[in-house]
Amino acid sequence: MTNISFKHLEIAGRQISLRAEYEHNFDLHFKFDRSVAVTSTQVALAMATLAGKKFRSIEFDFEVDENVKNVIESATDAHVTAVSSEQRPPITSDAGNVLSFSGGFDSLSALRLMPRDTQMVSLDFGGWFAREAEFFKKFEPLTITTNARSEPTQGTSLARNHWTFMAIGAILSAGYFNAKYHSFGQILGESLSRVPSRVSTPVVLSSLGYEDAGYARGLTEVGTAAVILQSDPSIVNDSLKSLSGATDRKLFRKTEIVKILSDRLNIRSGTGSPDYSRSPRIRFGEDYASTLAGIYCLSRDIQNPISRLFDDVPKSAYKLAESCSMDFMEKVNWDAYISFPDALREGLWANLFKFGFEPYSEKDWEEVEEVRTFLASAHELALEMH
Template sequence: MTYIKFENFTIKPGYIKVDYQDSSTEHFIEFELSQDIIVRNDLIAIALASLCGHKYRKVYIELSISDKVKQSLEFALNAEIICQSRNQGIAITKPFDNHILSFSGGFDSISMLPFLPENTGLVSMDYGSHFSREMDIIRSFTNYIVKSNLLDTNFRSNTWIFMLIGSILYSDLMSAKYNIWGGIFGGSALSKKTFIDKYSTPYLLRATDMESIPYTLSITEICTAKIMLKSHSDVIDASLMSLAPESSEKRYRKQRYIEVESLRNNIPVDLPNRLNAPVKPFTNWGKSLHIDFMQLYFLKYLGYEETSVSVLDIPEQAYKIASTLNLNFYDRFNTNVLKHIPNKFKKKYIDTLLSHGIEPFDENDWHELNQVRDFLSKWHTMS
């Protein structure tokens, strides 16, 4: 039976360290908070659970945690939770609608900012190593940072939820009722027709008494570029430098969103660290659903030759469909997401989209989105 043990805890103001052991590894995980706060045991247990995914059948946590959180972790991990002892927990009151944004400094998280209320806290993770490039822009927005040695472990392959650890650990301090993170309409939402309809708050977040609001799930990366140009053009170059290595497909693709939308919307932008076209394409058509999906947009506005600079073997049918359809849905918002926006925030949400020139899908947009899905299903699995 697969298991993991978290034991030998060090918990001090602004610092948490714990040894862990599973069937193949013995190491430690540590979290250094930029504020000298003591994090309660329940939140520490939830943060550790966010590293596990569904890998383990038994999870030992050498802490006293509440019955409520123990049950939540067992449900979320589909595992037996064995803890030092159980208690009734502490009643946490959250009288306000405070938001906490898991902030990375990239387009998706910066484009969230216009939607959020003033009582929003920004929390970031500092993973060190090659992710250190993110820290300059992160520190220009927030000083609530959790530094971790997570890259020295194998936990990243278990689940993506670890990216929310900062928000989990700071949720009491910020009295946060809502957790927000950047998630856009891309490959995942495209591949599953029911993805948006079935959207829900991750169960581990519910254990912290937070709900998530998918503010940017309704829009593509084109819209995030448009929001950046209109609301945060002064940090675009810094954001580009932070989000991926210069040699990566992602960095060049994000730059091109900005360049195309700058021309389309007649908004000048200064990119002192602009990249030249790559010497050879980064990848081939058919390797990534999200990349292929976005190439149709580039084919529409840049043409076949310029688009082929970064992606090889683009089929002629892709250029044909990009030329034939208007593809307006790329810079409009998917109205199915509205059901997941609490009513108290819905008006501001829609007004913010409209003020950035992002209109709702119309009937033709839905029709063209389905045509694009059908076309891309020749190379990618759809459900």
Template sequence: MTGVSFHEFRITDSQRLDFHYEIDSETEKKTGEIHFQSNIPIPFDPDSVALALSTMCGSAYRRVRMDLRVSPRARKVVESFLRCELSAPARGGVTPERRRRGNVLSFSGGFDSLAALRLMPDDTNLVSMDFGGRFSTEKPFFDKFRPTVISTNIVGTDFQRNSWSFMGIGAILTAPIHAAKYMTFGSILEAGVDNLRRLPLTSRGQTFPPFAGAGYRNAPYVAGITEIGTAMILVTYCPEVVNDSLASLALPGEEKLYRKYVLASIAAERAGLTVDLKEPPPPATRRPFGRNFTADFLSLYIRRFGGAQVRDAFLTDVPAEIDALSERLALTFYERINTTIMQKFPVELAGGLYERAAVAGLVPYTEDDWREYMIVRDALAPYHPTVAR
């Protein structure tokens, strides 16, 4: 049975929280120290910390202990998410509800979170995570937007693998000071194979439990938009920062950087805009088709509007039937908004989203777009079976 405990919490100047952890299994014990450091004073409320720690655990452990006084409400959320009982001291009393308004964006400065920012209200609060290491290219760029920054050493520990939701720790820890009603990630349509699955509508757009526990409601501004859509938004609203954003999101020679550059180039050309883009070196290695869903999904559009030579700079062994679809289909759905993914988007924010997106040329799918979307999804299913479920 695997268990984890968090203890010896120490707060310094309301800007840094340090604590120890122990992971026990039948074969080994691991110990270490984690820190969260903010660039502004924050309360490090025990409930917020417990919710943040839950994102580091996911459902990976059978036993979880936190030396924090946790309220009954937070305990219920954490235990539901952990799928096990939480061992923690009880905190009495009732936590008063605060009036919440406005938005928080978990902001990395990459294309997708930057596009989300351009679609969101002007008074949106930005929270960035400084993970260091291979993510260190992000900070010099996102610092220009003056976000609240939470630095941590999570990356490289076991906790990085347990749940994607640790990316939202900054928004959870700063929830008491921002008191925002809505929370947004720069997560786009093809960010995960699950987004294209034939899921019931009720399963789309739900607020992830730790974020709901922190008082947020999910507002997925770019969930129905592809990478080409986010590139269209950037070349329309902020072409002057596209090169800096590119430099922040990956290192030279990485496939992701080259792909984003290609999409920005196509977006600018199709919009009739002149954007001075700096071409990065092609990827150091090419990935065979069928290995990465995002690359495979976008390859049809890149082949259609950039040409086979551009597509082949990062992808090999593309099946003939995929190439044939690139030539036969219009593929305009890549430039539009999938409203199925947006079913649970807050109605009160939708007007602003669609108005700003339309300025960049993004409108909801037409009937032809839906037809082609399903053709592409079915063509990818033999290589990525999850989309057929």
């Protein structure tokens, strides 16, 4: 793909519509559940997340702030043409929080670690994602319904070009909320494989006035489950079902984690045993999150059925699970907050303490390094077997 054009922009009432033209031509729409003022420059930034770095040139046949046009060029590595204008950044506040909210464990845990007056914005993609929207709407976020993940097809949508498409809601609602800090439900996850470093705010957000605040960034998948079990035990199952199909391995590993933590925390979640006959098996090491969860679950019970997610669990994995406590999975990595805004730290620390999180000990760091090395080797072996 070389060139893409975004044309015929209409911002009217509670709806934005425009046309995307490249090797496919189709109309995009964004429908708000309330009245929200949006500028054409914000729309251009939203489209930049869809273009990603897949095109050599991007054309907007509508007005885009000249400074933001340069930001889009930097973000997409593309030559950008637009009708030049000057539009003020929509965020003027030096306080306030906005969460891009999906309703899954990660964004739910971020919400419970954030200030009580946090605002939420969610994207309703329809179709396969309908169950996700059905759940998150219970929290009454500002909801934007869009076809951005289904056009021209779900498998070829522009949303596949770059992960920042998840920020479209925050981009389009920037002026409405006028909040300084933005959060995704990002957790340690695969970043556990790397030494924590400073995280910069994506330019599509910083150009509007946002500053990144990753509240859940120091928690693992186990940590986020612990937050939800303590804060919202009655909706654990609904959250699980909202983001995971019946055959999705995410459902299986999160269910096993919840069952382990329910016993440890003495909290009833009503989570049953998953039907592993419905789960397609994967190579051990192929998926980082599933493999890490597998080692954790086996460390708590060497007979844990999570082993059935994999074609085969090597003896070395069982040995690691028996020799490592894996306690770091239930703790918080303070180093992951190296870029966290100073003005928000006190509130974050207080909430982490409320949910019982302790920092890594020296032994935990030793185990983190041992697990990192093991997972890197397992992933390399899985690739060789592919």
